[in-house]
Amino acid sequence: MAQQSTKEQWRDPAHVQEFFTERAGDWDARFPDDGPAYDAAVADLGLRRGDAVLDAGCGTGRALPALRAAVGPRGVVLGADLTPAMLDAAVRAGRHHDGQLLLADVTTLPLRDGSVDAVFAAGLVSHLADLVAGLRELARVVRPGGRLALFHPVGRAALAARHGRQVTPDDERAEPNLRPLLARGGWHLDSYADEDTRFLVLASRTDRPEPHAAALG
Numbered sequence: 001m002a003q004q005s006t007k008e009q010w011r012d013p014a015h016v017q018e019f020f021t022e023r024a025g026d027w028d029a030r031f032p033d034d035g036p037a038y039d040a041a042v043a044d045l046g047l048r049r050g051d052a053v054l055d056a057g058c059g060t061g062r063a064l065p066a067l068r069a070a071v072g073p074r075g076v077v078l079g080a081d082l083t084p085a086m087l088d089a090a091v092r093a094g095r096h097h098d099g100q101l102l103l104a105d106v107t108t109l110p111l112r113d114g115s116v117d118a119v120f121a122a123g124l125v126s127h128l129a130d131l132v133a134g135l136r137e138l139a140r141v142v143r144p145g146g147r148l149a150l151f152h153p154v155g156r157a158a159l160a161a162r163h164g165r166q167v168t169p170d171d172e173r174a175e176p177n178l179r180p181l182l183a184r185g186g187w188h189l190d191s192y193a194d195e196d197t198r199f200l201v202l203a204s205r206t207d208r209p210e211p212h213a214a215a216l217g
Contacts, residue, residue, distance in 0.1 A: 024085035024088065027089060034153040038122070041120070042066040049074070054080060054109075055067060056109075056124055057080070057082070059122070060095070061101070063122060080103075082104070082106070118147040122153075124150065135186065150203070151200050153198055156171060175189075178192075190204055
């Protein structure tokens with residue numbers, strides 16, 4: 001029960017916001033060596049010059065410089081996060097120059113249907129209260145055939161060990177579990193990598209997902 005309670009806690013937006021608010025000031029200093037992993041994951045997303053891309057749950061905006069470099073000056077880069085303190089940290093780091101920052105819950109994005117070409121999401125999966133609904137919302141704002149990257153700079157086993165846990169079979173990020181969840185959310189899993197040095201899932205948008213009643217734009 002304790003493990004289940006902890007899992008539910010991490011999916012509670014109020015708890016997530018409180019957790020990251022307390023740590024926003026030194027978040028980048030905690031993980032100073034993650035930059036190359038972010039750069040490589042953005043490269044694997046296959047963005048083109050002029051594309052529009054959303055960093056969903058952008059935090060302090062660590063992916064924004066690489067996303068801007070990939071889409072070029074005529075591209076559109078958006079970074080959405082639930083926690084104002086994390087966006088403030090992104091501004092202090094100067095990353096607001098690389099993309100427009102949005103204070104928003106990624107489950108109810110203030111974007112039009114099909115308005116971006118791709119979504120980059122680092123560490124997002126474990127913080128979605130309803131993973132399928134969240135994936136559907138991401139699919140809603142992506143054009144048909146657009147791409148999704150679910151990323152973390154370390155793999156599942158390394159991340160679990162960091163928190164004093166072990167990977168369990170019911171982990172939603174395990175490929176057998178994640179593949180059907182992606183499909184229900186409107187995505188086709190194209191590639192899956194779970195290594196010590198990174199977790200990266202690439203998917204492409206398939207059929208149009210069900211409309212999201214709370215969507216804006």
